[in-house]
Amino acid sequence: MTVVAPPEITHDDVRVEQGARPATRARRTPEVSLYAALAAAAGLTLLPFLWVVSGSLRSLDDIRAAPGAWLPSEVTFDNFVRLFALPGFSTYLVNSVAVAAVVVAGNLVAASAAGYALAKFDFAGKRLAFGAVMAALMVPYTATFVPQFVITVNLGLVDTLAGIALPSVALPxxxxxxxxxxxxxxxELLEAARIDGAGEFRIFSRIFVPLAGPALATITIVSFLAAWNNFIWPLVVAQSTSTYTLPVGLAATSQAAQNVTDYGLMLSGAIVVMLPVLVLFLFLQRYFVQGVAATGLR
Amino acid sequence: MTATTTSGKPLSVRLPRRSRRSGARRRSVIAWLFLLPFLAVFVVYTAIPTIAALGFSLTDLRGTDLRNPFAVDFIGLDNYAWLLSDSRFVRALGNTAIFVLVGVPLTMLLGFVLALALNEGIRRMRGVFRTIFYAPVVANVVAVALIWQYAFNTNGTVNEVVANLGLAGPNWLGDPNLAMPVVILLGVWRNFGTAMVLFLAGLQAVPQDVHEAAALDGAGWWRRLWHITMPLLMPTILLVSVLLTVFYLQVFDEPYLLTDGGPLGSTESVALYTYHQFGFGQFGLSSAASFAILVMVTVVSIIQLRLLRPRA
Structure with a gap:
């Protein structure tokens, strides 16, 4: 993928105050229609979320009787009960959590060490090392998954959670x-400690890492998102239901039921997959957006 | 002057210099140790696979050769020749072109208009709108694809509206002419938030005083947009177009989940073709197809670096 110089993003809408001139009637009219247009666009954007919530709360009979209805005739949580009773579903959930945990932990360690070295050390081969990061960002995963799979097979990691997590533990x-x-x-902060005789690892762990909080938070979000939403790689590596992650399990369940799709069940599964990320997003939006703005990547 | 200093250099000066040099070497070793976890993953999962993909594409590697990938036959460019003669691959190339040519402009336009509206048009609720428009980006694609199937099936919520208009709704994802637009719609819905956030960042970097000066000189809103905002936003426009082009060149999740490339191959992208060949055990062929993606992505990336260099 591609990386470009990070655009600065202002999270507080600083210009709101600046631009606040006394609104004349001529200005107010277009503004009102703009709010209306934006509200309409927001409504359209949220429509799929409305459908998934409403669909997941409809009973089997309700969906069969009126498949296209926008709202449940009667609200029921029956689909969620059936979902968690599905054989395998709790396994998928646990697998997804385990993979995400390993990926996040790996990224926190690997990125703070490598990022620190690349920013704060002058050393032979530094350009080469940074080139590796850039190359890793640019090589499309669709171009490498076949050899990655062959390597995973030969490492004996096919159909294991480790095999699913490993390629993502040090995301560029x-x-x-x-x-x-x-x-x-x-x-100067690091130099001061160096003069005091602190060792390099101590400077890194005691001085640098505590200062890197915001970056660690962004990395946590970005890598969690990458692991939780990853689809093609777990699809390739997981060969049995015991190693399926949630997205793979959900896709498999829906494809197995091609002709008699149980939409209520599927949509409740969709909610379980989406909810953790959406909740995180609502509370930690800043870090999500920073992740994008930092590199123009998702 | 140089001669005297080099010849007359006392021993006591040379010693610390040598120790400083060995200190530099020690710091180099430490730096590489810090980089080790990343480099290990990079070598195993990016560097070797990239080279191997090229190597595999020149062989007849099949799923049955997995344990012994070096015992295969070298067949030169046969895989590439075969691909070009495969009407299904050519179709996939064409479909990928449609994804790029339709998806990129639509996503950009939507992202740009919304960013402009949020940045200049309104003074309240910007945060709320931004959150809403960005939410699709973080939504899990498998989940969203299920919603799309629920909404766009013959009796789905979309056709409920169509029926209310007195029309018979089609089977959107089962119709070779309609499936592609629905798949692209999912791609656009998932990506316009990214474009919007990047455009918003670009717009906020446009200096306000230039705008005000132009406004005082009587330049209208459209004129200012065209002559001030757009030129200053050019780097962002390039960045977004490249990011989206790279994304749509590799599009996989959307067609795989919604149609698996169907009906009649009308939505099969090159990435999905690669995956299908992989599924058939045709690893050599699959590698050749995936190498085509790598080449396309690299070309786009190089163009991007070229275009951005003068300013950066």
Missing amino acids: ISIFIMRQYASAIPD
């Missing part, structure tokens, strides 16, 4: 985020 985007952040930390 995490390293990039940490490197950008570390570059902004003044050298």
Whole structure:
């Protein structure tokens, strides 16, 4: 993928105050229609979310009787009960959580170490190392998954959670985020500790890492999102239901039921997959957006 | 002057210099140690696979050779020749072109208009709108694809509206002419939030005083948009167009989940073709097709670096 110099993003709408001139009637009319247009666009954007919530709360009979109805005739949580009773569903959930946990932990460690080295050390081969990060960002995963699969088979990791998690434990985007952040930390802080005789690992763990909080938060979000939403790689590596992650399990369940799609069940599964990320997003939006703005990547 | 200093250099000066040099070497070693976790993953999962993809594409590697990938036959460019003669691959190339040519402009336009509206048009609720428009980006694609199937099936919620208009709703995803627009719609819905956020960042970097000066000189809103905002936004426009082009060149999730490339191959992208060949055990062929994606993505990336260089 591609990386470009990070555009600065202002999260507080600073210009609101600046632009607040006394609104004349001529200005107010287009503004009102603009709000209306934006509200309509927001409604259309949210429509799929409305459908999934409403569909998941409809009973089997309700969906069969009126498949296209926008609202449930009667609200029921029956689909969720059936979902969690499905054999395998709790396994998928646990697998997804386990893979995400390993990926996030790996990224926090690998990115803080590598980002720190790239930003704060002068060493032979530094350009080469940074080139590796850029290359990793640019090579499309669709171009490498066949050899990756062959390697995974030969490492004996096919159909294991480790095989699913490993390629993502040191995402180049995490390293990039940490490197950008570390570059902004003044050298004097580290130099002072060095003069006091602190060892390099101590400087890293006691001085640098505590200062890197915001970057670590962004990396946590970005890598969690990557792991939780990853689809093609777990689809390739997981060969049995015991290693399916939630998205793979959900896709498999829906494809197995091609002709008699149980939409209520599927949509309740969709909610379980989407909810953790959407909740995180609502509360930690800043870090999601920073992840995008930092590199123009998702 | 240089001669005297080099020849007359006392031993006591040379010693610390040598120790400083060995200190630099020590720091190099430490730096590489810090980089080790990333580099290990990079070598195993990016560097070797990229080279191997090229190598595999020149062989007749099949699913049955997995344990012994070096015992295969070298067949030169046969895979590539076969691909070009395969009407299904050519179709996939054409479909991918449609994804790019329709998906990229639509996504950009939507993202740009919304960013402009949020940045200049309104003074309240910007945060709320931004949150709503960005939410599709973080929504899980498998989940969203299920919603799409629920909404766009013959008796789905979309056709409920169509029926209310007195028309018979089609089977959207089962119709070779309608499936592609519905698949692209999912791609656009999932990506316009990213474009919007990047455009918003670009717009906020446009200096306000230039705008005000132009407004004082009597330049209308459209004139200012065209002559001030757009030129200053050019780097962002390029960035977004490249990011989206790279995304749509590799589009996989949307067609795989909605139609699996059907009906009649009308939505099969090159990435999905690659996956299908992989599924048939045709690893060499699959690698050749995936290498085509790598080449296309690299070309786009190089064009992007070229275009951005003068300013950066």
